[in-house]
Amino acid sequence: MDPVSSTCDFALHARPNLFEIDLGAIAQFTRHIREYVGENVTVCAALKCNAYGFGLLRVARTVLTAGADMLSMVDPMNAIELRRAGETVPILVYPGSVAAPQSVRDAEMFDFIPTLIDLGSARLYSRCATKPLRVAVKVDIGQERLGFPAEEAAAAIGVIAALPNLEVHIVNAHPNVPSPPSLDYLDWQLDRFAALCRQLEARGLNVPIRMVASSKILSLSRKAIFNAVDPGQMFFGPFRAEGDVPWPAGRSAFAKLTSRLIHVRTLDRKEFLAQAPFPMRPGMRLGVMPIGSADGMTQLHCGEVLVRGRRAKLLGNPSLEHTRLDLSEIEEAAVGDEVVIIGKQGGDKITTEAVVAHQRHARIADLAMAIRPSIPRNYLEPELSGNQRSSPAAQ
Numbered sequence: 001m002d003p004v005s006s007t008c009d010f011a012l013h014a015r016p017n018l019f020e021i022d023l024g025a026i027a028q029f030t031r032h033i034r035e036y037v038g039e040n041v042t043v044c045a046a047l048k049c050n051a052y053g054f055g056l057l058r059v060a061r062t063v064l065t066a067g068a069d070m071l072s073m074v075d076p077m078n079a080i081e082l083r084r085a086g087e088t089v090p091i092l093v094y095p096g097s098v099a100a101p102q103s104v105r106d107a108e109m110f111d112f113i114p115t116l117i118d119l120g121s122a123r124l125y126s127r128c129a130t131k132p133l134r135v136a137v138k139v140d141i142g143q144e145r146l147g148f149p150a151e152e153a154a155a156a157i158g159v160i161a162a163l164p165n166l167e168v169h170i171v172n173a174h175p176n177v178p179s180p181p182s183l184d185y186l187d188w189q190l191d192r193f194a195a196l197c198r199q200l201e202a203r204g205l206n207v208p209i210r211m212v213a214s215s216k217i218l219s220l221s222r223k224a225i226f227n228a229v230d231p232g233q234m235f236f237g238p239f240r241a242e243g244d245v246p247w248p249a250g251r252s253a254f255a256k257l258t259s260r261l262i263h264v265r266t267l268d269r270k271e272f273l274a275q276a277p278f279p280m281r282p283g284m285r286l287g288v289m290p291i292g293s294a295d296g297m298t299q300l301h302c303g304e305v306l307v308r309g310r311r312a313k314l315l316g317n318p319s320l321e322h323t324r325l326d327l328s329e330i331e332e333a334a335v336g337d338e339v340v341i342i343g344k345q346g347g348d349k350i351t352t353e354a355v356v357a358h359q360r361h362a363r364i365a366d367l368a369m370a371i372r373p374s375i376p377r378n379y380l381e382p383e384l385s386g387n388q389r390s391s392p393a394a395q
């Protein structure tokens with residue numbers, strides 16, 4: 001047997017960890033966003049950070065099938081990946097790199113819409129473009145991060161639109177929304193954007209897409225809907241609206257995070273108990289699952305998991321690739337048993353909300369992003385969503 005050329009069944013050898021994603025939930029949230037904004041508003045799905053950890057290609061296909069019009073992200077490599085996978089919809093790339101001749105060539109070759117945030121890069125794009133190129137211009141209305149200040153933006157867009165080969169196709173902004181949100185503050189920011197839109201019109205500058213909303217803003221105020229919206233987090237979970245916008249509850253794209261017991265043993269240590277890796281009692285049952293801090297586990301648990309439908313506490317801290325459980329109360333637990341870290345088992349459920357609260361994460365979206373690429377993703381297809389399972393899909 002030649003160990004280099006002989007095939008091996010990776011699925012058989014893989015650690016038994018799985019992140020299950022409900023594409024049906026993503027489709028449902030997409031339809032809801034479409035219904036909420038209406039037919040005439042462009043829905044741009046902001047799928048940055050590998051679609052918030054859920055997987056760019058599968059999520060992109062799902063939202064586009066369910067009614068999104070275009071996609072956006074920060075990393076130009078993500079846009080290139082989508083083109084190579086055959087996606088033809090408009091793709092907006094938010095600011096995330098230093099403009100260089102290569103960026104212009106890539107925008108032309110892979111047909112994406114780069115975002116300009118200063119006149120220097122606008123001139124470089126104009127100089128290097130070999131044909132008319134659609135660009136976006138980012139405006140700062142309160143986030144104090146990227147773009148032209150709203151009051152200077154109309155003049156800047158005038159300059160950019162007059163440069164050879166540049167067509168300003170999108171003007172967009174990302175407001176600042178503190179927690180708890182202040183509607184007066186949001187209104188001030190939206191008014192700055194509205195004033196800019198009026199100035200553009202007065203100057204005869206027709207920018208086809210005018211876009212402000214992200215998820216938080218969309219959930220707070222309909223005033224945020226100009227003629228396009230670019231939510232991200234909203235595609236994945238019951239977005240806890242702080243405003244009065246109704247939203248479907250109870251469903252989440254985050255279906256399940258699971259592992260299995262690979263080791264079960266009764267502990268019988270009597271010495272150096274104070275130095276033990278966790279508080280020990282004589283006769284306690286230990287379980288071990290092969291998922292650890294290197295897989296993101298430290299940020300993914302609520303202190304307990306489910307085994308045979310019952311709660312087992314974590315013992316000590318996760319190590320790099322293993323986590324210990326206290327199985328003392330679950331006598332029948334055995335090697336091979338499924339361990340649910342997030343999700344349902346038997347009659348019990350560990351919710352994403354419980355983990356977010358335990359971990360003090362800022363948002364539900366932080367969870368899927370914390371799941372490292374070492375954990376395989378399994379997609380439940382929209383038509384199979386519910387209790388059925390699809391076969392593991394290649395990502």
Ligand SMILES: *Cc1c(COP(=O)(O)O)cnc(C)c1O
Nearest residue numbers: 046174214215216230231232233
């Ligand atoms: C991330 C991002 C969004 C989407 O934000 P969510 O809060 O996930 O809805 C929209 N616009 C820009 C520019 C972004 O960077």
